[in-house]
Amino acid sequence: MNGARVEFRGLRRRFGATVALDNLNLTVEPGELIALLGPSGCGKTTALRCLAGFEHPDEGQVLVDDKDVTRVPANRRDAGMVFQSYSLFPNLNVRDNISFGMRVRKVPAARRHERAQELLELIGLPHIGGRYPHQLSGGQQQRVALARAIALEPRVLLLDEPLSALDAKVRVTLREEIRRLQLSLGITTIFVTHDQEEALSMADRVAVLRDGHLEQVADPATLYDRPATPFVAEFVGTxxxxxxxxxxxxxxxxxxxxxxxxxxxxxxxxxxxxxxxxxxxxxxxxxxxxxxxxxxxxxxxxxxxxxxxxxxxxxxxxxxxxxxxxxxxxxxxxxxxxxxxxxxxxxxxxxxxxxxxxxxx
Missing domain, CATH: 2.40.50.140 (Nucleic acid-binding proteins)
Structure with a gap:
């Protein structure tokens, strides 16, 4: 895959009296994994949903490879998304869950099954294609959700706190797996989390948000050693x-x-x-x-x-x-x-x- 360049330009979003995003300016380079880090209500998920097409900003633009996609419907954006809750279809087996998007796009059945098996091999679960979601562990379900998100070879991968529902040991294993896949595929990835350890261990750069404002964006070492604001100094580490x-x-x-x-x-x-x-x-x-x-x-x-x-x-x-x-x-x-x-x-x-x-x- 060839990762896309993503840009948030002057993004503003309000929900009533609440300001979720206030003039967000951020650029994600092709193939980069960037983490949006911050406390609950800081605007990180709103930014992700604006990129996915599930929210429309009140002001500003979302650009992918310099193309304005701010008002483009979600189903016409070249992005895959993995949610915190997995969101697998309970009535479909693993193979059909992975190939669901291909079926919607009328990809021939033989190619759908071939592609699903390729992805099962890629996520290290080649023998579970016939199982159903309730027969899988949380970590296995999240890997399947990841495979489904990349099945159509999107140029942008969006991860909305995908590890928060898992126990600590599984989280560590799966975040290493996500990073391995992201590097091998070269896909531009935006990862939303409130967990500083996840952000620092996985991301090329970390963007720290507070009350809709971008406090600092930097590589993990710089963010930790040279925090730009007192808030970043307090929030990242002790x-x-x-x-x-x-x-x-x-x-x-x-x-x-x-x-x-x-x-x-x-x-x-x-x-x-x-x-x-x-x-x-x-x-x-x-x-x-x-x-x-x-x-x-x-x-x-x-x-x-x-x-x-x-x-x-x-x-x-x-x-x-x-x-x-x-x-x-x-x-x-x-x-x-x-x-x-x-x-x-x-x-x-x-x-x-x-x-x-x-x-x-």
Whole structure:
């Protein structure tokens, strides 16, 4: 397949008083997998439905290979869609579900069956063609839904939270399978999810939406390490907020002087934003910090540490260090020597010292 170039240009969509999309501008390159990430109600599914033809924007355009398809009916758009609920026909077996679109387009029966078998081989389920949806697991049903979506060789594949109804282990396996198929077919894919781990592990780029606005679009590494806005910093991963003082182009935090990533703010009192994996914790009998909670996660352990000033921070340490960093252990806390993100403090001059929220999943 040859993936299409997709562009959302100045897209606006309202539902009564609710603004679902507010001037969305986003381009997806041919063969790219881009994830639309954000909390419920941020507009990501509305954007997908506008591309599919199930919604029409109030303003703006949807273009596919520079052709305006904003008002083109859904059945005339070269796109395949996979829904969260699978949406397989319960009265049709797997082979007929996959070949349904071909039957509508009056493809000869022999070719339909041949193509369905090709796709069953492609998704790793060659022997289930005669089964019915109720005889399949959730993961198998979603693979069949994926095969049905690509049966007509669309140039754009749309995935609307297709893994959210599956258990954790199946989700990991299936997202790897989706990525493998997408790369092998070269199909342009737009993947809607609220799960940051899915977005970061699968996508070439991630577009973070909030209240209908595009906050940032970047590759996963840049999004994680260089969030463009405080919202992105909070939503993607876990972020500590530590009190710091700006001195020139550096910031003093936890007794260290670190370079500032980006322009230094005018405020002297700031929040220093650091990820848990950049927080270093060392057992020390006269240390000024105390381990409050230790959560073992296999290869890593997450510590909740109370600092000398009462601020609490999260730190990720190797799993084999969990025993020597048990709750009640006095420790010294420092940061990896690297540029850090800073944000102005509150209007009162104080910085927020609340414990960071856990990962969004």
């Amino acid at each position: 972020m500590n907020h530590l009190p710091g003082t700006v001195v020139g182009d550096r910031v003093e935090v936890l007794g260290q002087s670190l370079p500032i990533d980006g322009p230094a703010p005018s405020a002297e009192r700031v929040e220093v934003l650091v990820r848990p994996e950049t927080v270093l914790v060392t057992p020390e009998s006269d240390g000024g910090a105390l381990v409050m909670v230790s959560s073992f996660r296999g290869s890593t352990a997450r510590l909740r540490v109370q600092l000398a000033d009462g601020t609490e921070a999260l730190a990720d340490v190797p799993g084999h260090d969990a025993l020597r960093l048990a709750p009640g252990t006095k420790v010294r806390v420092s940061l990896v020597e690297r540029p850090v993100l800073v944000a102005p403090g509150t209007e009162t001059g104080d910085v927020r010292t609340a414990v960071p929220e856990p990962d969004v999943v």
